[in-house]
Amino acid sequence: MWMNQVEIEWAAKQHHECPNVRKGVHLLDRLMQAVNQQSDGWAYWPAPAKAAEKLTNLLQTAGNLSYGTHGRITDADFRKAVTPIRSMVTRQKRIQSKYGNTFHFDVDAPTS
Numbered sequence: 001m002w003m004n005q006v007e008i009e010w011a012a013k014q015h016h017e018c019p020n021v022r023k024g025v026h027l028l029d030r031l032m033q034a035v036n037q038q039s040d041g042w043a044y045w046p047a048p049a050k051a052a053e054k055l056t057n058l059l060q061t062a063g064n065l066s067y068g069t070h071g072r073i074t075d076a077d078f079r080k081a082v083t084p085i086r087s088m089v090t091r092q093k094r095i096q097s098k099y100g101n102t103f104h105f106d107v108d109a110p111t112s
Helices: 005-013 019-038 046-051 053-060 075-098
Strands: none
Touching: 005 019, 019 046, 019 053, 019 075, 046 053, 046 075, 053 075
């Protein structure tokens, strides 16, 4: 299931007990912001949201993201859920360069 911009922004403001959930929510928020800055926007470019679907589904196993979560996700599950995002970024950098465009997003940048 994909999350829209409002859902992501709201989830990013909530308290999540698990550090991996916090990292995942902030990664999703940063990705959405990067997409909004470099394209027609999160709502109009499906590739990033589709790449984030595995992460979104994993995050939702920790509880209701809209109200803060108490559940936990493992480091291994987090890494697996981020892999499609990493692949999409690599692919989009290559695709966009063919058209004279760029797509920049650092999957590993520190999150708050």
